[in-house]
Amino acid sequence: MEVTLLDEKYNALKIESKWQKFWQESGLNKTASDSSNAKFYCLEMFPYPSGKIHMGHIRNYVIGDVITRYKRMRGYNVLHPMGWDAFGLPAENAAINSGTHPSKWTFENIEYMKAQINKIGCSYDWDREVTTCSPEYYKWNQWFFIQMLKRGLAYKKNSFVNWCSHCATVLANEQVIDTRCWRCDTVVEQKELEQWFFKITAYAEELLAACDTLNGWPQHVVAMQRNWIGKSRGVEMSFPIDGSDLKIKIFTTRPDTLFGATFVCVAPIHPIADIITDDKDALNDVKSFYGNEEEKRGVFTGKYAINPINNEKIPIYAANFVLMDYGTGAIMSVPAHDQRDFDFAKKYGLPVREVIVREKDAAPSTDLTEAYEDEGYLINSGQFTGLHNKTAIEQIGQHIESASMGRVVTNYKLRDWGISRQRYWGTPIPVVYCKNCGVVPVKEEDLPVILPDNVTLKGMGGSPLSGVSDFINTTCPTCGSAARRETDTMDTFVDSSWYFVRYCSEKDAAPLDKNNIDLFMPVDQYIGGVEHAVLHLLYSRFFSRVLRDIGIVSFDEPFKNLLTQGMVCKETLKCNEHGWLFPDETQNGNCIHCKNPVVRGRTEKMSKSKKNLVTPDEITGRYGADTARVFSLFAAPPEKDIEWSTQGVEGAYRFLNRFWNLLYTYADKIKTININPEKLSGKLVRKTHQTIKKVTGSIERDYHFNTAISALMELLNEISAFKPADTADYASLKFAFKSLTLLLSPFAPHLCEELWALIGDGRSIFLAQWPAFDEIAAKEEEIELVVQINGKVRAKTMIAADSDDKAVKEAALSHEKIQDSITGKKIKQVHVIRGRLVNIVLDNV
């Protein structure tokens, strides 16, 4: 390692590029595949290569890097990889807008972003880099697809899908936000298409049950997972249609209200609606309101259903608020005990019959103004009248089963995962359509099905691949006759559902080497934004189980610990006339365009549109990466949002400068001193041991780096106040400096590496061991004893730390101020908390 003399001034940019090059070339970040050390897999969610890294990425990667560097110094063999979620819509949009091929656009972005990432000093093992748009990677998407096809976990169905007319693509349910497209905000329509699905519902129960094992996850994320799976228990039963052989199967979680059903509703897109509805125009009108939550619309079909419990004839409606893809697509309506049914009944003048009342044997209300959805007792319910409704749910359920009217079932909100996309920039779905053989998977040895380059992207219409004749025209793998390829590509969530497994082997190695996977999986610490709390994480959990059942992996849960980091926010500025403003569009609190006063908006997530963006380049260019790192870690604990503040950045920069300058002052004196930490003593040495303890504890406990850094600032303050007089003092000073450098190195790696070159052991600081503290040396000789009277602090006094309870009590009672307060009073009790305080309880205050 190059030995350097310290420059007088801290020059962040100079030392940062120097050490980044050194770490890269020395292979320090490489992960061993044959280490005898315990493994630690630290993973940050890989980015979509949109063009530029933003502060949210920086925060994410810095947190991961600190953990990585810390764990390495603790002796772990750490896997810390990075890659690119490289398929996706923006590349295709860029192609449509500017004519750049998605591949070119993507790879150029990757190159640029990789340079940005390296500038913040993250210690990635780039030999394991994953790029999902490369055939070597997506080949395995195709391979998994075929395995799933074989197991019945991938299937095709004709179904209503969410269709965004603007993006001309199908959206997953979770990509629909408030009836609108999550990307472009266009109102989503329902369109019938043939789609490929993954049968995630086959794992619904396991995915739900395993939520209990996710102890290392934030509980709100686990709650969101549970919520999404949405298990509910209820009854499925068939209502015969009067004067017909047809039946309508309904699902309800409230069989206790069965006697209160006054009509039946089916989804307007339910196949039976077309069959039984007389007025097709009216039905079409209702269909056009399907999914509209503003207004309830329905039409009487003209037919009646027979309620099997009491043989009552009740009308059947097609209603827009009944969802086709939950339960059976049909419900029994009990307006007295369900608000939605109540609203519908009021609108269409349907009867409301109460069957549950709050008090046992109470009379029904004469004028319900809303549905009664609480618990209560049954009335007007035949043999079940008088039961508490909770009991009735069970008993009526049993009755329905034993009378063969229906059965008790479990339902999930979770639906199968639609993976078909009518898009170009994704993984081709590896099947062909043959006139003779039907749907045939591509042979495994013929994978990958390469995504062709020669495509024209217009942004509208169906799948772009359908226009590439040498792609679609092929032969049937089974019979050899002419066949057509599938032209849809896969949802990009497929790519990110297993990339963490791919990282376990180096780029050029076999991608699914079981030894490598077993060596590193599961991920010990996963770090990313909470926006992936449902989809990506749920799909990954699903994929892991499929891979397990195929025999590729031997774990259930891919992510042992999850940290969802907070957002990076900044104050927004707004002018009533000119909208959002950049800070340099304001002067003395006024807009520079119109001189109107600037409104300080709320602090919001950084975004280009709100003009409150700070770019990583401007920060690393001005202060250096170490400052950016220290600031973002010091501002708040990792799971909380941080507010970006220029003054806060300056504060972090000041801290690093103070450290540099202080060490520079003593550099000549301490450079050559040999120290034996066990022989050292004094206040500074004690503070150093305390700091090692505090910093280690802060990292180990909850990755609370903000308190770790504050402890390091305290130590620096102590060093700063220290005035060395003799050789022993300089030895203590060197010990403090060495410890501080080691402890700060995960946070400010470049600075510490540079300083370590001067006071360290001649090797990289990241090959050094994390310092250990000596409990005895960390212990104060004297402590400040707080003396309370009736729980209020009345005096403070210094006593020897090892005083026994009796001596502590003595010291407290004999204190001058305490004497004044207690003279003539009766002492009821004295509580001694060793090392902290004494509380004297006086009788009758």
Add this chain to the structure above:
RNA sequence: GCCGGAGUGGCGGAAUUGGUAGACGCAAGGGACUUAAAAUCCCUCGGGUUCACGCUCGUGCCGGUUCGAGUCCGGCCUCCGGCACCA
């Protein structure tokens, strides 16, 4: 509505198991150095009250448990996040 989470100085935030509330930083004020400024260094910095030693109030609100509550319990209020016509 349901499910999570959080309310502490001017601000970001500290406070292992109940035991000195406000660490550390930012901002602010004062001082030193300087011809001056920047940078740096030193001091002050929750409210009230007092010339001062002090006293007193104070962790969203109300109550409780305890010698002692930011921390535990009960009941509210507010804010943030997620889900929501899921029958």
